[in-house]
Each structure stands twice: as C-alpha cells, then as structure tokens.
Amino acid sequence: MNRRLWRLGLVLVLAALAPAPEVARDPTIGKSYQVPYRLTDTNHFLVRVRVNGKGPFNFLVDTGAPALYISTDTAKKIGLEPAKNSFWTPVDRLEFEGGARLEHIKARVEDPFQLIGMNALGLPGASIDGILGFTILARFRLELDPTRDRMTWTRLDYEPKEPPVPDRAEGDGPPAEMGAMNLLGPLAKFAARVVGKQPEEQLHPRGFFGLELSEEGGEIRVSRVLADSPAAKAGVRSGDRLLRLHNRDLASLKGAREIVAEVKPGDRVPLVLGRGAEKLDLTLTTGEGF
C-alpha cells in the first residue's frame, strides 16, 4: 500500500527527464545573512518570511520536511491561488528576515496535521503559517547557535529539485496509522473548542521618559532632557540627580533601568530629584516612543 501511495506516475518521470530551463546564477551565492528567529514554547524555530511581497508570516525551519509548505489560510490571505492541475504552486519570491531572498520557488499549499493541531491549541505561542523544508533550506549552509538570537544562512551554489509528486490513485487511501495521525488535527481543534486555546503572549511597549543619564560616583545624573519629552514636561532639568524612582531608592543606573523596564506608556511615575541642595518631588507621565 505504501509503495503504491508514493509510486511515481509515468508522466512525472517523463517530466523529470525533460531538460531543465536555463537558470541565471543567483547573484547572492556566497553571501551570508543573519536571520532572526523565534524559539516557540514547543521548541520550534520560526523565521519570518514575506511571500510575493506580502507578510510577514511565521515559517517553521524544518529539515524534516521535503519542501516548502504554505498553509491554505496564508495562501488565501496573500491571494495565492493553489495550482489546479499541479501538485506545486509557483511562488515568485520569498524574502527572509535578515535579507536573504529566493525567486521562482515551488510551494505546496497544504495544511499538514502537525500545524493544524498545534495552531488549534495555541501550543507554540505564535501562529505557524508554513514550513521551510529541504527545497528551501538546502540552498543555504545553516548555522544554528542557541546562544545567539539569529541563525546564519550562507547561500550555497546549489539548487535542489522539488521532490516528485506523490501519486495518489483513486481509492488508494493512506495506511491506517497515517489516517490515525491525520485525525489529530480535528481532535486538537475539538479539544481547543472545549478547553480553550492557549493564548498568544501579549507584548507591550515600554513607557518613554526622554532622559539621558550618566552615572558618576554612585550618583545618577540627568545629562540631558530631550526637548518636548515627558521628562521636559514634568519639569526635569539637566544636571538634576535622580534619587528615587517609582518609590524606590536608586543605587545604580542598572537598577534604575530594571525599575523602568516594566513601565508602560501613560503610567504616572513619581520621581525624587536632587537639584543643588534641594529635593524635588515630581510626577512624570510617560509617553510613547523610545
């Protein structure tokens, strides 16, 4: 059964024998790119990709996948019509965060059950919109360093071919165990409806003060107040010493940064300043920006 499932169609074998069209050498060969990635809660590596100029979308870096997969939802969003008479859908260009790009790529528009299941439950903590498999990854030398927040991709002089199309003859169902796996997607969707989806992390910008600071002899000094900034509006002046912030004494600039790290735009932050021999109590309403 399995052999039949993946048996090659004669037409495809013939197609593979046809001479490949002349392809111009990619000018990016030999170039290295720093590709930012995100490690999901499920220990998957995601990189951001624009497909035909639209996006960005989260794609899974997956050497366990043979080709490029784009979810049906993503394809719909970008107006990519899945090819009707072919297994592969042509994509004009892929741009990767970090600068790498590929042109004239073939993609499979499909929803593998792994993605349906994980996305339905919200397990990764971010939506996964597609999969970068062998036909994409093999064009690069991939360096994955868990101590850095970016991968290094170096374009190789190598153009992998798409794997041939699985031949699915009429009435040729997948093996029973594969069928069971494919049920996981709907099952996960059902479970998610009853218990709820794991929500995505909420990100907030930090509040803005407009203070340029320096540290000398255990004192934090305002070296400059940016014009029209929340600090300027609150009455902070350059030369002031920053003594207390958010009702806490300050010992170092590092400590001050830690206190400020959780402040959101629009928060009212009490400050105690030293100006000459004077002590001043002010309240600063943080703004947007950084």
Next chain:
Amino acid sequence: MNANTVCRRIRAGMLPLLAGALALLPGSTPADSPATATPAKKVEARPEASIVSFEMLATNHMVVRAKINDKGPFALIFDVGAPITLLSNRAAEDSGVVKASTPRSFLFAMRGEAEVETLKVGGLTAKNVPVIVLDHPLLKAMGQMLGRRLDGIMGYTFFARYRTTIDYQSRTMTFEPVETKVRNLMKDLPDRLAGPRVAKHRVLAPGGLWGLSVGEAEGGLDARGIPVRSVLTDSPAALAGLKPGDILTTIDGRWTTTIADAYAAASGVAVGRAAPVVVLRDGHELTLTVRPSEGF
C-alpha cells in the same frame, strides 16, 4: 471526571504525537537523488567542533548514524523541526534504553519518556539525552517506502546543546558545544496545558534612548514598515537623520512591521552600539545609523 479533565488528558496524550510527530513530513521518493549536483566544499571547523557526515535519503531527509549506549549504529533522521528526540521500540530495546518488558500503550506502542546515557555521532558524545520511545507511523511509512530501517529522530533535545551547522552541499554537520539551557518540552508543556488560559504579558524595553515614536503600519500585508511619528530635537534618532513620515522597515537587521517589532528590535541594541536602520522616504530606501544613548 468532567469534560475539562477528559480534554486535558486528550491534549496531554496528543502532545508527543504532535510534537513528536514533529514536523516530519514524509514526502515522496524522487526519480533521481536530489543532492547529486555539486562537489563537496570544505567546511572549516572551529576548535572543539565535531564534523559529522550525513546521508541524504531519497525523501530529502538527512540521516546520521549514531551509537546509542555503545550499541548500533542506528539510523536517525536529523530534524531541526522536531522538538524532541525519538527512538523506535526496537532501537530503544536493542540499545537498552528501555527493557523489553516495559509496557506499551496500544497507540503507536508508545513507551513514553526515557533517557539515553550516551549518544555518539562521529567523534561527538552527548550524554543523558531525553528521548520519547514510540513507533512513529510516519517513520515507519518512510522506512517501508525506502525499504530500510529508520530507528528514530534526532531533534531539539540533541542539537540545542551545540552550535550546529548544516551544509547540504558537503553533506556534513558541525557540532560545537555551547553553554545553554536546553528546555524539555515534555516536562514544560503539560504544566502549561493544565494551567489557566491566560495570556502572558511582556513589556519590551529598548536597550537605550533613541528619541522617536512610531505608529502602526498601514496597508496590511503589503506594508513594508511602520511610520515614524515624531523625532525629538538633537536626539540620537535626529542625529542619525531620521524624520517624521519616514517608513521604518528595519532596525538592526530585524523587520519592523508592528510597533512591538520596533521595540523588540531596539531591545537588542545596547547603548552606544551603531545600529543600522532602514527607512523608506519618498519611495527611496535609506540606511541610517543610530547610536542610542544612555537613558530611557
């Protein structure tokens, strides 16, 4: 047992399959071997780095030969998309990772979590690698299709211990040990699954003072970036040449298509470091350099 408990159990049970199933996609057998194209290129190894050669399967998967607890070699698929490392029942028994008498679940003959004492590939030995023991249907189907035995999958719990370089052209991988905490999905995720459905909140704190504010992007999926709303006089952003109305597309090599993106990118730029910033102004792309100053 109420509906919630049942569902949680279903979800906990599905975990090794979804995760373990990883993103292993079976694909199909190509007419000709995919990586026949180019001659091998030399990979320069750093000191302490181990070079391991791999074999390309006709299904476009990488296979390495590994000794497990000094038994084997076993054929393992190297899968960056797999959050766990997985062994078939046979490989787990042959290598003594589980006893033949260990009970199996009826589903995929799963034996659950175990630990491999030593996993050797090339000259490299990884110790105490957590594994899941189960007969994965995709692995089985691929093995049948290729007419050979595939014993498991090497995933995150193995490769996250190293700076890993994969070179398809020379068919080698390079592993260099790094100091890092390797998360164990099978331990962490069940806790989260059982926990409340409450979103985590995180404030994104920039590394230094820039002196600008940004707005949300317009144009949906076509948007290249976010508009700069204001630039404060004489601020690091102003000194770099940023102007209100610029469309900010990249900070320090990271795309800025949402406000959160911009803060996340700025959080990676320490005080005083020159960060390249790309903006669109009147349809032209400009690369400017911002050095954030100390402050907030």
